[in-house]
Amino acid sequence: MSLFSAVEMAPRDPILGLNEAFNADTRPNKVNLGVGVYYNEEGRIPLLRAVAEAEKARLAVQAPRGYLPIDGIASYDALVQKLIFGEDSPLLAEGRVVTTQALGGTGALKVGADFLKRLLPDATVAISDPSWENHRALFESAGFPVKNYRYYAAASHGIDLPGLLEDLNALQPRSIVVLHACCHNPTGVDLDLADWEQVLEVIKARGHVPFLDIAYQGFGDSIEEDAAAVRLFADAGLPFLVSSSFSKSFSLYGERVGALSLVTDSREEASRVLSQVKRVIRTNYSNPPTHGATVVASVLSSPELRALWEQELGEMRSRIQKMRLAMVEQLRAKGALQEFGFVSAQRGMFSYSGLSAEQVERLRTDFGVYAIGTGRICVAALNQHNLDHVTNAIVEVIEAL
Ligand code: PLP
8 A cells, every 4th residue: 555545635726726627728819807917918928127137146246045044035035124123223323123034925924823832832823814815724734723814894995994904803812813905915905003913902002923925025016105004013112023925026936935034122132033033934934036036136225226126117017007097987987887996995806895705707708807705806916908808708697697
């Protein structure tokens, strides 16, 4: 008998399954709105010019590929800190923030989760309802029980703030609360600053441990404004963790460039925390890869490349916003039986469209328009060439169902 004969087939990843079905579809006007990446007007993942420039310079140097330190490239870590906490953050001046390069935002969440499991073995983790589908699996795999807190109010396409606060209050003290710092995935609906202040009050009162996930910095309003929640927590003087990612903002998905930051009480505490986080990394993948973080560090540290990157990030942000507005306008002009104005107020790459699972299914079977069963669509996959087909399809499925 084989060692593996009793191994059961794991459930299929629903998004990967959708992609496979999309690839097998032979209809020429098929559109994949189920993806989690930014596509440009030509329907392709862009290679940013700032990235291409930095890569050219890196290639010319013919740098050797030795091991990096366990916590990654020091200059990269310092640049990440400034981007997230702000150039003039007193926390940085006081040496209270530990930042380690990580394998994307996912890697940062996992290292953070493993570190927290050693520190708070009996804690519960709370994630938003709904949340990025990997949050639950990731914290469960680190050994934590995972609960949902109320977040999205489907009827108003907004936030269920009373429900959210009530649920955070009801968690056992010192729970780990995972929060999307901006551009909430999958809903596109964010807390405003007044909401954040109320969330912070409950977190402080209950002694919870906030874990802020910022995977779309720059896709909401701007790099600085999208960090407002992180800065609010930084000013509050409590310990917290931040996972950050450049997958989207640098269009470097496959290079796995992210970081884990931990806000501590003092420089001395920071050095102890860093030593333990390094142990988690060392026994996991030893040290991170060189390429992506080198590229990001050279872009962020060169005034010219940084300006170019900010411009390109701004172009991605405004193209998505343009697509939101155009989608809403077309649906209105075509006499859709539902009003979609709320889509233009949502932020980031995604929209909870409000379409039912049945309507999503019909979009796929009848029109070759692929979306996730929850009705999440990736607005960043819309463009001038496919928008007309998508809005026609939505109008028709709403009429039919
Ligand atoms: N967190 C959220 C909310 C996300 O949406 C994603 C990616 O989709 C990630 C983390 C992971 O990002 P990365 O691809 O950098 O691992």
